Amino acid sequence: MTESISPDTVRAYLKDLQHRIISAIVAIDGSPVTVDPWQKPEGEKLQGSGITQILEGGPVFERAGCGFSDVSGPGLPPSATAQRPELVGAPFEAMGVSLVFHPRNPMVPTVHMNVRMIAAFPKNGSAPVCWFGGGMDLTPYYGFDEDAIHFHRTCADALAPFGDDKYPRFKKWCDEYFYLKHRDEQRGIGGVFFDDFSELGQQRSFEMLQAVGDAFLNAYLPIVERRRHMPYGERERAHQLNRRGRYVEFNLVWDRGTHFGLQSGGRTESILLSMPPHAAWGYNVVPDEGTAERALLTDFLIRKDWL
Numbered sequence: 001m002t003e004s005i006s007p008d009t010v011r012a013y014l015k016d017l018q019h020r021i022i023s024a025i026v027a028i029d030g031s032p033v034t035v036d037p038w039q040k041p042e043g044e045k046l047q048g049s050g051i052t053q054i055l056e057g058g059p060v061f062e063r064a065g066c067g068f069s070d071v072s073g074p075g076l077p078p079s080a081t082a083q084r085p086e087l088v089g090a091p092f093e094a095m096g097v098s099l100v101f102h103p104r105n106p107m108v109p110t111v112h113m114n115v116r117m118i119a120a121f122p123k124n125g126s127a128p129v130c131w132f133g134g135g136m137d138l139t140p141y142y143g144f145d146e147d148a149i150h151f152h153r154t155c156a157d158a159l160a161p162f163g164d165d166k167y168p169r170f171k172k173w174c175d176e177y178f179y180l181k182h183r184d185e186q187r188g189i190g191g192v193f194f195d196d197f198s199e200l201g202q203q204r205s206f207e208m209l210q211a212v213g214d215a216f217l218n219a220y221l222p223i224v225e226r227r228r229h230m231p232y233g234e235r236e237r238a239h240q241l242n243r244r245g246r247y248v249e250f251n252l253v254w255d256r257g258t259h260f261g262l263q264s265g266g267r268t269e270s271i272l273l274s275m276p277p278h279a280a281w282g283y284n285v286v287p288d289e290g291t292a293e294r295a296l297l298t299d300f301l302i303r304k305d306w307l
Contacts, residue, residue, distance in 0.1 A: 004127035005202040007093055010117045011070060014097045015051075017115070017213045018068045021099065022053045024217050025066075028224060031058035038267055045265060046071045048093075052270045056277065059104065060228055065273035066099035071266075076120055087129060090120045096134070097213070098257075100274035101220075106240035107227040109140035109147065109188070110247060111220050112274070114257070115213045117206075130202050132209045133195035135170060136216055137178050138223075139188030139247060141240045142292055143300035147223045148189045152306040155192045158215035162200060162208045170194045175303045180250050186301045187250045191219075239293050241280035248279050 026033055032055070039049040048071030055064040075089040096116025103110065115134035122129065138151045152171070159166040174193035179186055192212065198205050251258050251274055261271040287293035 005117075005119075005130050005206050007095070007117070007119045007128065007130075010119075010130075010206065011095055013210060013213075014068055014095060014115070018051065018053065018066055018097050021097075021217060022055075022066050024221065025055060025061065025064050025101070028221070028228075029055060029058040029060040029064070031055050031061075036269075038270065040071065040267070046073050048072055050267070050270060052273060054273055060108075060224065062102050062104045063273075063275075063277045064099075064101040066097065067270045067273055068095075068097050069267075069270065070095040084120075084129070087120045087122060090122055092121065093119045098274075102244070102276045103224070103228070105228055105230060106141045106232050106236040107230040108224055109138050109227075110244070110276075111139070112137050113213075113216045115209050117209070130198060130206070132197045132205050134209060134212055135174055135191060135193035136212065136219060137174055137188055137191035137193065138220075139243075140296065140300060141243050142236070143189075143296045144227070147226070148300065148306045150222060151189070151191060151219050154215050154219035155212075156307060158211045159192065159208070161211065162204070166194075166208070167192065178250065180246060180254065182249075182253065183246070185246070185297075186303065187246065189300055189306070190303075238280070238282075239287070241278055242282050242285050243296075244276040244279035245281045248275060251275065 022033055033053050034056070036052040036054070037049070038052065040047050048069065050067060050069035052065065052067045054066070055061055058064070070093070072091065072093040074091055076087055076092045094116065096114060098114040100112045101110065113136040117130055117132050119128040119130045136155065138148070140147065155171070156167040159170065170192035171190060174190045175186065177193050178188060178190060200208060258271060262268065287297065
């Protein structure tokens with residue numbers, strides 16, 4: 001008998017995860033959250049619904065968006081089933097939680113996290129076949145060794161029960177994915193990233209997904225608390241806005257999730273909640289030698305073993 005995970009079980013976990021994360025962010029920031037339930041109109045190729053929750057203009061976060069989506073389609077395209085030709089054209093359901101938090105204080109890093117599942121329903125009526133993906137990564141504006149080590153240690157600890165190979169493998173995958181090829185520059189200090197994952201079996205693979213999702217608050221909130229009250233001025237703010245410009249570049253030019261969502265007719269507002277509310281593109285901005293801004297480029301935005 002083939003092991004199977006119920007999409008209902010995954011859906012319940014993802015909704016609870018979104019609730020826990022947003023509740024924690026509200027507790028830190030104190031600002032109200034806009035809750036925007038949405039549903040795809042009848043007649044569109046993709047059907048489904050979701051809940052976008054977003055906090056904007058707060059004292060700690062300029063924008064903190066966390067979305068849950070659950071969409072389905074009549075048939076998986078060949079591009080999604082290259083390794084599973086028996087599932088070409090099978091109905092599918094895709095669900096996930098995705099978040100990006102853009103802090104106000106430049107000493108607090110931006111963070112991204114995503115966990116998701118795709119379930120295909122074979123036409124012969126057998127049990128659903130599921131794949132999992134996700135991860136988290138950190139994008140600082142000013143580098144602190146303590147923060148980078150803590151973030152990576154939390155990721156490694158979350159993955160340790162699933163095999164000694166998982167953290168180094170997913171860390172390398174993250175470094176290679178969150179990379180601005182047109183600038184030969186890492187987006188941030190990385191974290192972990194995995195996709196199309198089911199090699200542990202559906203139940204154990206789902207447990208690994210949960211471990212990553214559950215580790216997020218422990219990975220990020222201690223950094224927020226350490227840095228949120230640090231002083232900054234116009235120079236630090238200008239640097240933050242220029243680095244946010246790099247974030248926008250990656251999401252629009254290289255991010256496969258953004259491309260898939262926009263090109264498949266996804267909900268634009270939800271897809272673009274990852275964008276910062278303010279960003280800048282100064283011409284040929286190169287930080288001076290010996291500055292903290294230059295140290296970010298030379299000591300942090302490089303592929304490095306943080307453990």
